[in-house]
Amino acid sequence: MIIPALIGSLPRPVSLSKKLEQYYLGRLSEEKLEEAYREHTRRAFENLRRAGIRVITDGLYRWDDIFNPLIRFIDGVEVNGLFKFYENNFFYRSPVVKGELSLGENPIPEWLNVALEIKEEVYPGAVLKAVLPGPVTLAYHSINEAYESLDELAEAYAGVLAELMKELPVELVELQEPALAAELSRATREKSDSVSAETAKALIERLEKVKALWVVTYFGTPRGFPEGVILNFDLVEGTLPENYRGDLGVGIVNARETKMERRDRLVDKLKPLLRKHGKLYVTPNTLLDFLPESVAWRKLKLLGKLGGE
Amino acid sequence: MELQILPTSIIGSYPKPRWLLRMYSLYELGRLPEEDFREAVKDASVAVLREHERAGVDIPWDGEMGRSEMTEYFTAKISGFKFYGPVRVWGNAYFNKAAAVSKLEYSEPLVLDEFRWIKANTTREIVKVPITGPYTIAEWSFNEYYSSKEELAFELARILNREFTLLEKEGATFIQIDEPAMLNHPDEVPIAVEAINRAVKGVNVKFGLHVCYSNYNLLADYFDEINVSQFALEFANRGFREMEFLKKLTHGELGFGAVDVHNPRIETPEEVAKAIRKVMKYIEPERLYVNPDCGLKLLDRSIAYQKLVNMVKGVEIIRKELAKEGKESIPFRRSA
Ligand SMILES: [Zn+2]
Numbered sequence: 001m002i003i004p005a006l007i008g009s010l011p012r013p014v015s016l017s018k019k020l021e022q023y024y025l026g027r028l029s030e031e032k033l034e035e036a037y038r039e040h041t042r043r044a045f046e047n048l049r050r051a052g053i054r055v056i057t058d059g060l061y062r063w064d065d066i067f068n069p070l071i072r073f074i075d076g077v078e079v080n081g082l083f084k085f086y087e088n089n090f091f092y093r094s095p096v097v098k099g100e101l102s103l104g105e106n107p108i109p110e111w112l113n114v115a116l117e118i119k120e121e122v123y124p125g126a127v128l129k130a131v132l133p134g135p136v137t138l139a140y141h142s143i144n145e146a147y148e149s150l151d152e153l154a155e156a157y158a159g160v161l162a163e164l165m166k167e168l169p170v171e172l173v174e175l176q177e178p179a180l181a182a183e184l185s186r187a188t189r190e191k192s193d194s195v196s197a198e199t200a201k202a203l204i205e206r207l208e209k210v211k212a213l214w215v216v217t218y219f220g221t222p223r224g225f226p227e228g229v230i231l232n233f234d235l236v237e238g239t240l241p242e243n244y245r246g247d248l249g250v251g252i253v254n255a256r257e258t259k260m261e262r263r264d265r266l267v268d269k270l271k272p273l274l275r276k277h278g279k280l281y282v283t284p285n286t287l288l289d290f291l292p293e294s295v296a297w298r299k300l301k302l303l304g305k306l307g308g309e
Numbered sequence: 310m311e312l313q314i315l316p317t318s319i320i321g322s323y324p325k326p327r328w329l330l331r332m333y334s335l336y337e338l339g340r341l342p343e344e345d346f347r348e349a350v351k352d353a354s355v356a357v358l359r360e361h362e363r364a365g366v367d368i369p370w371d372g373e374m375g376r377s378e379m380t381e382y383f384t385a386k387i388s389g390f391k392f393y394g395p396v397r398v399w400g401n402a403y404f405n406k407a408a409a410v411s412k413l414e415y416s417e418p419l420v421l422d423e424f425r426w427i428k429a430n431t432t433r434e435i436v437k438v439p440i441t442g443p444y445t446i447a448e449w450s451f452n453e454y455y456s457s458k459e460e461l462a463f464e465l466a467r468i469l470n471r472e473f474t475l476l477e478k479e480g481a482t483f484i485q486i487d488e489p490a491m492l493n494h495p496d497e498v499p500i501a502v503e504a505i506n507r508a509v510k511g512v513n514v515k516f517g518l519h520v521c522y523s524n525y526n527l528l529a530d531y532f533d534e535i536n537v538s539q540f541a542l543e544f545a546n547r548g549f550r551e552m553e554f555l556k557k558l559t560h561g562e563l564g565f566g567a568v569d570v571h572n573p574r575i576e577t578p579e580e581v582a583k584a585i586r587k588v589m590k591y592i593e594p595e596r597l598y599v600n601p602d603c604g605l606k607l608l609d610r611s612i613a614y615q616k617l618v619n620m621v622k623g624v625e626i627i628r629k630e631l632a633k634e635g636k637e638s639i640p641f642r643r644s645a
Contacts, residue, residue, distance in 0.1 A: 014394075017401040064400050081571075082399055087494045089449055091399035186495045186524055258393055258408045259453040292394035292406070 002270060003054050004303040005249065005281045007216045007232060008066065008131055008176060010059035011293040016040045037061060042118050047297060049123040052304030055281065056126045057174065058115040065092035066133045066176045066287070067141065073106035074160055075099075080143060084188050086178065086219055088256070088290060096143045101156040109167045116169060129214060130168045134177035135161055135207070136200045140184045150193040158203040165210045174214040175204065178286075181220035181238055197224045204229065218251060218286040236285040240273070248277050251285030253299045258291065260298060266306060282306050310434070310641040314631055315585070315599050315624045316367045318564065320519055320541060321439035321487060322379070322604030323360075323372025324613050329353040333377065350375045354423070355430050360614055365621035368435050368483065371427050373604070379441050379487065380449045381405045382419075387468060389413035390450065408451035409461055415468045424481055435483050435641065437517070438476060442488035443469055443508050444501035449490060459500045466507035473512040482641070485517040485541060489603075492523035498531060506536050515643045517541050517564055521603045529554040538562055538642050543602035545569035545576070549584050555591035562642065563592045566602035567623065568616045573608060575615045581623020594631055595639050599624050 019036040022028035028036075044059045063069065065085065071077045076099040082091035112130055119128050139154035147153040165173055180200060204215060204226035213229040221238035225231060225246060232249035233240045240250065252269060253261050266282075273280055282303055288296040325333075332349040335341040354371035361369035376382040384390040384407035391410045395403035420440060427436050443465035447458050455461040473484060486508065491501035509516050517539035520528060525542060532540070541564025544552070555563065565588050567581050585599065599620060605613040631637070 012397055012401075014403065017397075017403070020401050084493070089398060089490065089493070093399075186527060187493050189524065190526070257453070258451040289397055292396055295393050 001279045002274065002306050002308060003279070003281045004052055004300075004307045005055035005283050006048065006053050006057050006059075006288075006300070007174060007214075007249070007251070007283045008057065008060060008287040009063065009289050010044055010057075010061070011288055011291060011296050012061055013040055013293060016061060038114065038118060041115055042122055045119055045123045045126070048126065048300070051297070051300045052307050053300055054126055054307065055172075056119070056123070056128055057131045058112070058128070060131055062111055065090075066131075067095060067138065068093050070106075070108070070133065071095040071138075073104045073108070074101055075104045076101040076146065077142075083141070084185070086182060087185050087187050090289060092141065094141055094143060095138065097146045097153060099146050101160050103160045103163045106164070108164065109169060113169050127172060128170055129172040129174045130165075130170050131174045131176065132161060132164065134175035134179070134215065135203050136195050137177050137179040139195055140179045141188075144193070150195045151199045154195045154199060154203055158207060162207055162210050165207065168211070171212055172214060173207075173211045174216055175207070177204070177215050177222075178218050178220075180215070180222040180224070181217035181234065183220075200224060201226050214249065216249070216283075230281065232281070232283060234285040235269070247279075248273070249281035249283055251283050253284050253303055255284040255286045255288050255296070255299065256290045258295045261302060263302060263305060266302075270306065311638045312435075312641050313367065313628065314594055314636050314639050315597055315628060316639070317365065317621050317624055318368035318437050318541075318598055318600045319361060319366060319370055319372075319617070320564075320566075320600055320602070320604050321370060321373055321485070322376070322606035323357050323374075324606055324608055324610040325372075325374060326353050326356065326610065329374060351426060354426060358427060358431055361617065362432055364614060364617035366617055367433065368437050368598075369431060369433055370437050370439060371423065372606070373439070375423055378404055379604075380446055381407065383441050383446055384450060386417055386419050387413050387465075388416040389454070393451075404449075406449060406451060409454045411454055413454075413461075413464050413468060415471045418475060419469075419472045421472075421475060421479065424476060424479060428480060436481075437483045437485050438481055439485045439487055439519070440469065440472070442486040442491065442501075442518075443504040444497075445488045445490040447504070448493055458497070462500055462504040463507060466504040469508040470510060470512065473508065473514070477512050477514050481514055482643075483515045483517070484512075485519055486537065487519045489519070489521050489523070491520055492525075492527045495524075495527050498527055502531050502535055506534075509536050513643065515539070515641065517562075519564070519603075521566070522546065525551070525554045529557040532558050532561060538644060539564050539598065541598070541600055542566055544588070545584065545602050546571055549587055552588065552591055555588070558592060562596045562598060563588070564598045564600050565592075567599050568601045568620050570601055570603045570605050570608060570616075573612050575612060576619055576623070578619050578622035578626060581620050582626040585623065585627045589627075594627070594636055 135158040138157040216232040218234040230247040234251040336346040353374040357372040390407040396406040447462035516537040519541040521543040539562040543566040
């Protein structure tokens, strides 16, 4: 069985950005901004239903990048300037870790409640998952001024995430973990320390005890496989290792190029995987932020057509 | 041709006058005739050119008044590109990322009109023509047509080479290739180097290369292989730290980024002078030009102006010190 799914974000519609800009200038009230979020989320869920995407996210419309605003709600973190997100012309605000980490008050569970409510109205058949950055990726993209090692920092982030995950009103949590597959690029900055493969695996498996996990990797091939999770592989820029036996998601449409994939070629690619694994999720290979909105939706429709094959 | 030692220049963009931004919106909405819009751009161009000159900048430009954005301006003029819509860069900032959908062709001059207008209106002998480089245009485009990014970048180099040849014929003496993306993929730096070298081939003007907000260690290994005579780099934003890589710049000139374009605080002349003294530990003054880190367009116009004024004042402090050593002028070097 093939199940089309979304991972991470949808491109933020320009119309929503305009509302945000107005809000920052003090020309739009918080209530009106909230209305805009809800309206755009509703539209996104309707489009996802039409496209036949069965497992969905809220599109991260309230997020600027996979770390923000979450890191603003973590005590011990300050938010720094912009860094290149891997080798993309896309920039994230980086966390600077100044002290011991703990979860502060945050609206993320409430945001998901809102999304769930809208989903029940317009697309009750879909499964909604929460999206959070994983502990390993958070550690790599931080400027660490407080912890002895990156292993310890990743562990501290895992503690914060576990606490947050308990409060979320959904059963399934997606962890964005590109760092499991892609080294921090020298284009971002020279890295000095790393998270060991054992720590990475152990931390994710510990989080899996809190909620069911969908671990999304991209821009390479993950070197280790945490157990008991759905693991997403990027088949555009990485490969699916022969020895992987767990639950499987495959990123098969390229979210960094506008060229449309041919459906028959995708089907040919999926056939052997389906024979071996029986059930698989098909997804874009990475965040859809890298595409113009119109093309992102065309690619999602293509994914939707693979469902059930 | 001789220049005063430590020639001052700009990188490219400058804040557009508010009235011009209004003209842009009206024009985009179809509520302003093209003729009127073009005239507004030309008037703004002279206003900003004068502003650069009044600040004391030796080698000015018009702040790119006629360009809405640094790649879209070019991709819109090269045939074979198509626009599907904006792509987000961070927060609520987007740009119109073009897609190469068929063979790219040079179908009209890219910056010739700008150059002619500025040349006719400046009081200075030299102006600097900034043009987005082949690798950055390739990197900031989608590629549906070419078999590789390399092929796309080389095709763009061919197109830019035609423009450079034309500019030389029209009397341009200083062209700056802007390659902010050339260090995005550490493995592809050799492709960017080759694309730049193809773009400048056979053109006898002074070429500068601007790269910003990147890991310069990736660039330093190629200093001697890139056929430009100057590297214009950002330093103020990184607090004038990480300058060790400059030890590898043994021949070329440095365009030293002395004021931060991402911070509205106006540097004092003494701060600028101090930064120049620091960079002179790596590069002798005969190989130094001074400019802002990058384009000034994100700043408030009055702040951008004051930054240029203080940059020039800071340079004058050092010029006085150098005069005591008998160092007062340098030749305008064209060759790499
Ligand atoms: Zn720049």
